Amino acid sequence: MSDVPNEKPIPPPPEIAENIDALAEVKIPTTVSDGIYKNLVSQIDSILKHSNERSIKSRYRYYEASKRFCRFLADNYRLQKFKNVEDRHFRAYAEYLKENNEATTIQTDLSGIRYFHEKSGSKNKLSENGQLNLPKRAVGKEDRSWTPEEISKARVVAREMGRVDVEISLDLVPTFGLRIEELCRLKVEHLMHAKENEQLIVQGKGKKTRPIPVDEEQMKIIKKYLDYAKVSGRAPGDYLISSSEKNGVLHEKRSLQNWMSFHREKFMDENRADMKEEGKKARHETISWHGLRHNYAQRRFEEVSKVSPEKAKKVVSHNLGHGRDTVTPIYLPFLKTKTK
Numbered sequence: 001m002s003d004v005p006n007e008k009p010i011p012p013p014p015e016i017a018e019n020i021d022a023l024a025e026v027k028i029p030t031t032v033s034d035g036i037y038k039n040l041v042s043q044i045d046s047i048l049k050h051s052n053e054r055s056i057k058s059r060y061r062y063y064e065a066s067k068r069f070c071r072f073l074a075d076n077y078r079l080q081k082f083k084n085v086e087d088r089h090f091r092a093y094a095e096y097l098k099e100n101n102e103a104t105t106i107q108t109d110l111s112g113i114r115y116f117h118e119k120s121g122s123k124n125k126l127s128e129n130g131q132l133n134l135p136k137r138a139v140g141k142e143d144r145s146w147t148p149e150e151i152s153k154a155r156v157v158a159r160e161m162g163r164v165d166v167e168i169s170l171d172l173v174p175t176f177g178l179r180i181e182e183l184c185r186l187k188v189e190h191l192m193h194a195k196e197n198e199q200l201i202v203q204g205k206g207k208k209t210r211p212i213p214v215d216e217e218q219m220k221i222i223k224k225y226l227d228y229a230k231v232s233g234r235a236p237g238d239y240l241i242s243s244s245e246k247n248g249v250l251h252e253k254r255s256l257q258n259w260m261s262f263h264r265e266k267f268m269d270e271n272r273a274d275m276k277e278e279g280k281k282a283r284h285e286t287i288s289w290h291g292l293r294h295n296y297a298q299r300r301f302e303e304v305s306k307v308s309p310e311k312a313k314k315v316v317s318h319n320l321g322h323g324r325d326t327v328t329p330i331y332l333p334f335l336k337t338k339t340k
Contacts, residue, residue: 037074041067043082047119054115062112069093069113083120090117090126094134099261103135110134142284143333145294146174147275150287153267158259165241165252166259168225173289175221176200176212177296177320180289184252188229189236194222204321212319260289280333293320297331 044066051059066082072093073079079089090113097106107129114126146154151170158166172183182202194200198219199211214222225240238244242252264287269275273285284291297316304312317325 033074033078036078036080037071039080040070040074040082043120044070044116047082047116051119061108062115065109065112066116068109072096082117083122084124085117085120085122085126086124087126091132094127094132098135099257106134141281143281143294144284144288144291144331145298145333146287146291147269150267150269151292151295157263157266161263163259166256168228168241169256169289170292171221172225173292174295174299175218176202177293177300178202179204179293179321180256181249181253182321184239184242184249184256186240187236188226188234188238188240191222191226191229191240192236195219195226202321208321210318210321256289260287264288294331296320297328298333301328301332 044063048059048063053059054062070082073082073085073089076092077089079085090110093113094106094110097109110129110132117124117126151174155167155170158164158170169180169183172178172186173180178186182204185203190201194214198214200214200218200222201209201211203209229238229240234240239248239252242248268287272283272287275283297320300319301312301316304315308315313325313328316331317323317328320327320331322328
């Protein structure tokens with residue numbers, strides 16, 4: 001599990017490892033602050049070993065959240081002791097999380113950090129979620145898809161900046177409904193397989209794979225980036241946009257997330273919150289990479305509905321990598337979602 005060089009990992013119990021989505025993704029890049037990070041992680045390792053409160057799954061979810069916080073502390077504050085974390089550090093991290101995470105992820109991460117901080121013996125008090133002006137959970141109540149104009153403008157911005165990886169992402173995410181981490185793990189050989197078999201095999205959360213059918217328009221995109229891979233000298237085993245070096249996938253994922261955070265104002269419609277078509281949900285006030293999965297879901301739902309409307313929700317759910325078709329309405333602005 002651990003990604004600090006020469007550090008012994010603390011593996012989760014095998015019976016729950018497959019259910020912890022974050023485990024496969026958390027890899028820490030090498031930086032000059034690795035020594036500080038390693039020291040901080042060793043402190044929360046000790047807390048984990050001596051803690052038996054809450055469920056095993058919750059403890060490991062909290063542990064992963066605290067590890068990510070340790071990286072933030074090491075990179076930004078050079079803090080040596082976890083118990084010396086102050087509310088200013090915690091609040092700064094909360095602001096950082098708001099840039100690239102959904103409301104439920106932020107709330108769970110902050111709860112996890114508080115859990116380990118309390119166990120560290122610290123006398124410092126950390127703010128509760130209600131004091132941090134966190135985004136509210138509004139699952140399925142808004143349309144998070146992008147407008148065609150926003151996608152076009154984003155491509156222009158990316159091209160002017162020389163960000164080929166961003167241009168590719170703006171093509172592949174809405175075309176195949178990929179998560180950003182799935183895109184970053186996409187290899188040239190996956191595109192080659194898709195060309196030959198008319199389905200793209202994607203490695204999703206928990207290393208589970210799923211086939212996404214490739215139609216005529218999608219095949220054009222596949223061939224386009226096979227040509228790109230050839231011109232750029234990428235071998236079948238190389239990633240399409242990520243570096244093959246250690247932690248290259250995570251570096252690319254963070255780079256794309258940072259690009260979105262710092263540049264979305266250049267191409268996002270400032271009146272999104274006021275946009276609402278009759279019979280549809282209002283648009284979410286901002287855009288994210290995840291929103292492009294909504295674009296895919298909406299297009300795919302309409303395609304399948306023309307042929308087999310009773311199967312549309314299930315097909316879209318499978319193509320997105322979800323196990324339940326009850327999740328599908330979250331992505332569709334014209335379907336109501338169940339609320340508690």
